Amino acid sequence: MSTGLGVEDLSFGYRGRIVGGPVSFAVAPGEVLCLLGPNGGGKTTLFKTVLGLLAPLAGQILLDGADTAGWNPRRRAQAIGYVPQSGAGQFPFTVHEMVLMGRTAHRGTFAAPSAADHDAADKALETLGIAALGERDWLRLSGGERQLALVARALAQEPRLLILDEPTANLDFGNQLRVLEQVRGLAAGGLAVLFSTHHPEQAFACATQVALLKDGALARIGTPNATITAETMQLLYGTEVDIVSVGAAMKACVPRAWREAR
Amino acid sequence: MRAAPVLAGALILLFAAVLVALAVGAYPVTPAMLASLLWAKLRFLPDSSTAAATVIFAIRGPRILGAILVGAALASAGAAYQGLFRNPLVSPDILGVSSGAALGAVLGIFLALPVAGIEAAAFAGGLVAVIFVYGVAAAIRGRDPVLVLVLSGVVIGSLMGSGVALMKFLADPENQLPAITFWLLGSLAAFNRSDFLPIAVPVALALLPLILLRWQLDVMTLGDEEATALGVRVRLVRISIVAAATLMTAAAVSVSGIVGWVGLVVPHIARLIVGPSFARLLPMAALLGAAYLLLVDTAARTLGTIELPLGVLTAVIGTPVFLVLLARGRRGWN
Numbered sequence: 356m357s358t359g360l361g362v363e364d365l366s367f368g369y370r371g372r373i374v375g376g377p378v379s380f381a382v383a384p385g386e387v388l389c390l391l392g393p394n395g396g397g398k399t400t401l402f403k404t405v406l407g408l409l410a411p412l413a414g415q416i417l418l419d420g421a422d423t424a425g426w427n428p429r430r431r432a433q434a435i436g437y438v439p440q441s442g443a444g445q446f447p448f449t450v451h452e453m454v455l456m457g458r459t460a461h462r463g464t465f466a467a468p469s470a471a472d473h474d475a476a477d478k479a480l481e482t483l484g485i486a487a488l489g490e491r492d493w494l495r496l497s498g499g500e501r502q503l504a505l506v507a508r509a510l511a512q513e514p515r516l517l518i519l520d521e522p523t524a525n526l527d528f529g530n531q532l533r534v535l536e537q538v539r540g541l542a543a544g545g546l547a548v549l550f551s552t553h554h555p556e557q558a559f560a561c562a563t564q565v566a567l568l569k570d571g572a573l574a575r576i577g578t579p580n581a582t583i584t585a586e587t588m589q590l591l592y593g594t595e596v597d598i599v600s601v602g603a604a605m606k607a608c609v610p611r612a613w614r615e616a617r
Numbered sequence: 618m619r620a621a622p623v624l625a626g627a628l629i630l631l632f633a634a635v636l637v638a639l640a641v642g643a644y645p646v647t648p649a650m651l652a653s654l655l656w657a658k659l660r661f662l663p664d665s666s667t668a669a670a671t672v673i674f675a676i677r678g679p680r681i682l683g684a685i686l687v688g689a690a691l692a693s694a695g696a697a698y699q700g701l702f703r704n705p706l707v708s709p710d711i712l713g714v715s716s717g718a719a720l721g722a723v724l725g726i727f728l729a730l731p732v733a734g735i736e737a738a739a740f741a742g743g744l745v746a747v748i749f750v751y752g753v754a755a756a757i758r759g760r761d762p763v764l765v766l767v768l769s770g771v772v773i774g775s776l777m778g779s780g781v782a783l784m785k786f787l788a789d790p791e792n793q794l795p796a797i798t799f800w801l802l803g804s805l806a807a808f809n810r811s812d813f814l815p816i817a818v819p820v821a822l823a824l825l826p827l828i829l830l831r832w833q834l835d836v837m838t839l840g841d842e843e844a845t846a847l848g849v850r851v852r853l854v855r856i857s858i859v860a861a862a863t864l865m866t867a868a869a870v871s872v873s874g875i876v877g878w879v880g881l882v883v884p885h886i887a888r889l890i891v892g893p894s895f896a897r898l899l900p901m902a903a904l905l906g907a908a909y910l911l912l913v914d915t916a917a918r919t920l921g922t923i924e925l926p927l928g929v930l931t932a933v934i935g936t937p938v939f940l941v942l943l944a945r946g947r948r949g950w951n
Binding site for chain 2: 403406407408427428429431432433435437439443444445446447448449452456457459460464465466467468508512
């Protein structure tokens with residue numbers, strides 16, 4: 356039995372409108388799959404389908420070998436942690452209360468959070484190094500603090516799979532690095548991680564696999580080194596780039612037009 | 618802020634409001650007289666037949682209970698709607714629930730239904746209104762959702778209002794019209810012992826799901842997708858909460874008429890004090906709503922030489938508060 360996430364021949368979209376597929380990929384525990392693709396390529400729809408917010412149009416989504424079709428929201432939430440692009444909270448919950456909501460799937464529908472739930476929330480905040488934010492007002496957090504708190508909330512779910520939808524969108528450079536550092540650390544702790552981004556460098560920084568999604572189909576999938584090339588970036592974004600090496604293991608994408616303009 | 622001492626404070630405020638409401642009025646009761654009458658009641662002595670005892674136990678007592686129930690119901694319903702619709706500006710009146718319930722109740726009065734029938738009609742009217750408003754707001758996407766929800770509430774509310782006007786036009790001007798008009802202004806003057814159970818039972822029934830689902834409702838404030846991803850069955854929770862809050866509103870409206878603004882202003886103040894978590898917000902809103910409406914009702918029957926309509930007073934207080942909230946804008950929901 357394969358562990359982690361297995362997506363097999365999945366077609367995804369809305370009722371009566373196929374957005375993409377069939378796609379197949381797998382993310383084992385400890386692995387980070389980075390999903391790259393242009394806007395409107397189907398990344399968010401694919402994520403929503405894996406999360407169970409949209410029903411698959413065809414194919415299967417397996418978690419630790421078990422088909423997730425027919426799972427109720429509680430069972431999914433126990434297995435899959437979700438970090439949305441930006442939290443939609445509109446009320447002044449404290450950060451601790453917000454992270455505590457990650458425990459919802461682990462207790463009865465009518466039950467109040469237990470001491471163990473509070474501890475799990477505190478632990479998640481500590482893991483992300485933001486324990487000091489616990490009593491802060493959610494609405495008064497900066498974008499970076501909010502994103503880290505959302506990762507903490509997903510962590511409090513104690514999931515086996517973590518899904519992050521463009522976790523670094525709207526973040527400044529320093530906060531992007533902090534969030535990615537956490538993503539890498541969580542995978543090292545045994546989580547399977549699936550995230551999307553618009554920055555190919557982030558794949559080099561923390562992904563074990565890269566999947567390129569264009570027009571709803573997986574154009575390529577493989578290691579960052581093999582997958583992110585001048586040719587595939589041209590295919591994906593329609594622009595010419597050079598992939599330059601920085602040190603032994605790191606690479607960066609530099610648009611050719613920028614270099615020629617100088 | 619710690620919740621327990623604050624809730625205890627609200628309970629003391631409510632208790633003090635009850636004592637004031639028992640003592641003041643057209644027939645003033647001195648504190649000493651009030652104390653001895655209450656002490657006798659606590660020892661289960663038979664009520665004395667003095668005028669003071671009659672005023673306190675037969676007239677003011679039931680009306681006080683009515684104000685407490687109506688205030689607590691409207692404020693709890695408002696707190697629930699605000700969380701569910703993720704919008705601190707909604708309330709039973711703004712969502713059109715109150716006017717829908719009023720149309721149902723007026724129809725019930727017009728058809729000379731018994732109290733339970735009026736209540737059922739009010740519930741149906743309120744439910745129809747909230748489904749309409751939410752449906753319209755959901756259909757109009759891509760605009761400011763707060764604005765759309767509030768505007769569709771106003772539109773549906775005015776439609777319901779014209780239905781009420783039609784009923785007034787058709788009503789018998791000798792008997793039914795004065796009753797309908799007086800009732801629409803919002804009043805507890807006619808509240809008596811026989812009105813107690815018809816409102817207490819539905820309010821208690823509706824409180825149950827709100828209490829049971831209090832933690833789920835917190836997650837619902839994040840929106841459907843996030844709540845689902847966190848393990849909440851959003852459809853089931855939404856239906857339960859809407860039904861409960863609408864039932865409460867309808868029960869309140871069917872005995873007191875339209876008493877506006879309580880469901881908007883009180884949950885706001887409660888949220889300022891105890892924060893947005895529904896497990897603390899619900900009891901705080903209920904206690905404050907009860908104390909607030911009791912004080913306003915007491916003012917309504919003591920300020921002037923004739924009794925002022927309750928709904929008029931709550932509107933005079935509520936309108937400026939609503940405008941301040943609107944002016945403070947989206948980011949200030951705390």
